[in-house]
Amino acid sequence: MGFLTGSAFISLQSDAFVNLKRSKTITGKVMSGKKGISNVVISDGFSVVLTDKRGNYSITPHELAGSIFMSTPSGYEFKTDYHIARQYETLGSRNQYDFQLEPLKRNDSDHTFLIWADPQVKTKKDVKQMMETAVPDVQQLLASFPKGTLVHGIGVGDLVWDNHALFADYNAAVAQMKIPFFQALGNHDMDYRMGGDETSDKTFKETYGPTYYSFNRGRAHYVVLDNVRYLGTEREYDGYITETQLEWLKKDLQHVEKDVLLIINLHIPVYNQVKNKADFYALLTGYTNVHVMSGHTHINANNITDGIFEHNHGAVCGAWWTGPICGDGTPRGYAVYEVKGTELSWYYKATGMDKKEQMTLYPEQLTDQVRLIANVWNWDPEWKVTYYLDSQYIGPMEQQQGLDPMALKLYKGPELPNPRMFVEPNETDHLFIAHFKPSVKTVKVVATDRFGNEFIKEVTI
Numbered sequence: 001m002g003f004l005t006g007s008a009f010i011s012l013q014s015d016a017f018v019n020l021k022r023s024k025t026i027t028g029k030v031m032s033g034k035k036g037i038s039n040v041v042i043s044d045g046f047s048v049v050l051t052d053k054r055g056n057y058s059i060t061p062h063e064l065a066g067s068i069f070m071s072t073p074s075g076y077e078f079k080t081d082y083h084i085a086r087q088y089e090t091l092g093s094r095n096q097y098d099f100q101l102e103p104l105k106r107n108d109s110d111h112t113f114l115i116w117a118d119p120q121v122k123t124k125k126d127v128k129q130m131m132e133t134a135v136p137d138v139q140q141l142l143a144s145f146p147k148g149t150l151v152h153g154i155g156v157g158d159l160v161w162d163n164h165a166l167f168a169d170y171n172a173a174v175a176q177m178k179i180p181f182f183q184a185l186g187n188h189d190m191d192y193r194m195g196g197d198e199t200s201d202k203t204f205k206e207t208y209g210p211t212y213y214s215f216n217r218g219r220a221h222y223v224v225l226d227n228v229r230y231l232g233t234e235r236e237y238d239g240y241i242t243e244t245q246l247e248w249l250k251k252d253l254q255h256v257e258k259d260v261l262l263i264i265n266l267h268i269p270v271y272n273q274v275k276n277k278a279d280f281y282a283l284l285t286g287y288t289n290v291h292v293m294s295g296h297t298h299i300n301a302n303n304i305t306d307g308i309f310e311h312n313h314g315a316v317c318g319a320w321w322t323g324p325i326c327g328d329g330t331p332r333g334y335a336v337y338e339v340k341g342t343e344l345s346w347y348y349k350a351t352g353m354d355k356k357e358q359m360t361l362y363p364e365q366l367t368d369q370v371r372l373i374a375n376v377w378n379w380d381p382e383w384k385v386t387y388y389l390d391s392q393y394i395g396p397m398e399q400q401q402g403l404d405p406m407a408l409k410l411y412k413g414p415e416l417p418n419p420r421m422f423v424e425p426n427e428t429d430h431l432f433i434a435h436f437k438p439s440v441k442t443v444k445v446v447a448t449d450r451f452g453n454e455f456i457k458e459v460t461i
Helices: 124-132 134-144 164-177 202-208 243-253 277-283 405-411
Strands: 026-032 041-043 048-050 056-059 067-071 088-090 110-116 151-155 181-183 213-217 220-224 228-230 237-239 261-265 290-294 301-305 308-312 333-340 343-350 359-365 370-376 384-389 392-396 398-402 428-436 442-448 454-460
Touching (some): 026 067, 041 056, 041 243, 048 056, 048 243, 067 213, 124 134, 124 164, 134 164, 134 333, 151 164, 164 202, 243 277, 261 343, 301 428, 359 405, 359 454, 370 442, 428 442
Parallel strands (some): 151 181, 220 261, 261 290, 290 308
Antiparallel strands (some): 026 056, 041 048, 041 067, 067 088, 110 333, 228 237, 301 308, 333 343, 359 370, 370 428, 384 392, 384 442, 442 454
C-alpha cells in the first residue's frame, strides 16, 4: 500500500501509459498476396467504410466498438480458425489492423450452405448425442456432394444451453464437419447476472467475435444479426433488433445491389416474435429476393410476409435431445440451401434419413373408417400434397392445424419426456388429412415442393 500511495506510484496518465493507447483513427489494408483489394466493406459495428483502390482503409472506431470486421468479398476464401469464421480483429492498443485474403480456386456463384438451429447442448451427454448423430450426418452429406462444392454453415443461435463451457464442444463439432461456420447469438448463448443487454454477449464475443456482421459469396450477401434483447433479469428477454444494429444494417446495405440474393440470419423468428419487425422490414424495401433464417422455436415453419421468405428451422437437438423429433413432429435435423447465381433452392435434411424423406404418415383405424395424417415437415404454400387409394388417384389432402401423433405420444403430459419434462408437443399447420373406407389396402401420398421435386411415401393399412 505504501508503494501504491507513495511518490513511486506511476500515474495512469503518465507518458508510459498514454503511449499504449491507440489513435482515435485506425488504419489498415485488405490484401491478396501483394495486391490491395478495393471496395471491401470494413466496419466497427457502427461505421461502415470501403477500402480504396490500393486496399487501404481508415476508420474512427466508436467508443463502444470492440472489434473491426471485414465483410469478406465474393471470390475469396473465408478466414477461419479451426473452421470457425474469424473475419474480425479484436480492438486493442494497435493503430493498424490488416486483413489477408486468399482467392477461391473456383467461381462461387454456385454454392451451398447449411443452417444449424439450436444444437443447444447442456451436458456432456447432449454433446455425445450431437457428435454421434448430427455431425456424422453432415459429414455423410458433404461426402455426397460433387468434388469442389463450396459449402459453408451458419449456426442461428442456441449453440449451447446456458453452459458456456460447452462452446468448446460445439467448436469441436464444427471442426469435424470441416466447413467454414458462422455463428449467431441465441438466448441460451447469453451471459446472465452481468448487467443488461449490453453485457449479456460478453462470453459469446470473446469466443466468436461480433454479434452482427456481414459477408459475401457469389451474388449472395449474408447478414448475421443479434435479435435477442436481454431485459436484465435472469432468462428474461424479448425479440428485438436494436437501433444500433438497424442503423448499421442500413449502412451495410448501401453497398449491396438491390437484385442480389439477400440472406439474413438471426435466432428469434422475426415474423411473429420480433417487436420492431416493421422497422426491420422497412430497411429491406426494394430488395426483391430476401430470405430470413431463424431458429429458437424447435419447430419447422415457413412464412412469407410482403415477399420476404422466413425459414424457421427445426432444431438439431429436436426437443432438447429427449427424442428423435421436434415438438411439431419434424425430425431433428437441419436445412440445406443451394445457391445458383441469385436463385435459391432448399430442402430439410432429417438426421439419419435420406434427403428424399420429407414426411411422416400416420394411419389410424376409427370406428367405421380409416384416417391418415401426413406431416409434411417443410411445407410452404407452394407445395402440393395429393393421395392415392389402392393406386387410384383421389386428389389433394385436406390441410389442418393440429398436433403430430408421435409428438403427442412422446411429449404430452407432465411426466413426459424424462428427464426434461417441460417439453410439450407444438401445434403445426403442415398436417394433411384424408378419410377412407377400411377396405382400402394401400395409401400413397405424393408431396411436391415448389421446385417440382416429388416425395412419395406409401403405407399398407
